[in-house]
Amino acid sequence: MWILATVFIGALISMSARWLGPQILVGAFSGSLIIAILIAPKLGYIPGFEDFSLSASIFIFSATFIFTDVLAEVYGKRAARNAVYSGIFLYPLLILTTSFAIEWTAHPVWAEQQPAFANVMGMSIRTTVASFFGLCTSQLHDVWAFHYWKEKTGDKHLWFRNNASTIVSQFIATVVFYTIAFYGIFPLFNIIVFTFLVKIVIAIVDTPVVYFVVDFVRKGDNHMVS
Numbered sequence: 001m002w003i004l005a006t007v008f009i010g011a012l013i014s015m016s017a018r019w020l021g022p023q024i025l026v027g028a029f030s031g032s033l034i035i036a037i038l039i040a041p042k043l044g045y046i047p048g049f050e051d052f053s054l055s056a057s058i059f060i061f062s063a064t065f066i067f068t069d070v071l072a073e074v075y076g077k078r079a080a081r082n083a084v085y086s087g088i089f090l091y092p093l094l095i096l097t098t099s100f101a102i103e104w105t106a107h108p109v110w111a112e113q114q115p116a117f118a119n120v121m122g123m124s125i126r127t128t129v130a131s132f133f134g135l136c137t138s139q140l141h142d143v144w145a146f147h148y149w150k151e152k153t154g155d156k157h158l159w160f161r162n163n164a165s166t167i168v169s170q171f172i173a174t175v176v177f178y179t180i181a182f183y184g185i186f187p188l189f190n191i192i193v194f195t196f197l198v199k200i201v202i203a204i205v206d207t208p209v210v211y212f213v214v215d216f217v218r219k220g221d222n223h224m225v226s
Contacts, residue, residue, distance in 0.1 A: 002059050007206045010063035014070045014213045018220035022075045026083040029067040033087045036061040040127040052194035062202045065166045073214045077147045084139040091132045098125055130180035138173030159207050170199040
């Protein structure tokens with residue numbers, strides 16, 4: 001249900017590019033990264049798989065690949081790469097403001113909440129760093145791989161380049177993110193393998209959605225492939 005809901009909302013946002021242009025996808029991509037970072041420290045599980053855990057950020061982070069794939073297919077490699085850069089540039093600001101919020105002396109009315117706040121947001125700094133390296137490697141690879149396969153397949157086989165670029169990029173993102181974020185805290189092998197398998201399911205689910213969204217946006221007047 002959560003996978004379908006995330007893909008559905010991501011599709012609606014992407015469809016709005018038909019009228020609002022690629023800027024809405026860039027904003028959605030950057031905003032999704034911030035959401036993913038803030039909720040990443042929470043680990044949950046899927047009923048029936050109690051021996052495995054997942055970061056709460058898995059669904060929203062996976063949605064970012066919808067935004068970059070639509071950007072790459074409709075507006076070109078440069079637009080998708082610039083979206084990734086816009087997300088990267090937010091990380092120093094996020095780390096700075098989070099650190100300030102933790103270190104700022106709490107008002108007496110907030111004093112009781114300060115330890116819990118510092119504990120949660122302190123972990124967010126670590127996940128921010130982990131997400132930064134995961135993003136730099138995976139999303140830039142995704143943009144490169146998407147266009148590499150597009151050059152090989154032309155305008156055909158969108159399903160192949162969407163999944164070929166996304167699945168490999170998700171593997172990179174999963175290994176890099178969880179290794180940095182949770183090394184020494186949780187066993188890494190199970191969480192990496194299980195998370196990657198769930199991401200494959202998400203990639204397969206969003207493939208027909210990407211087809212639909214790309215066709216929908218292309219019918220508008222606000223696209224230019226570069």
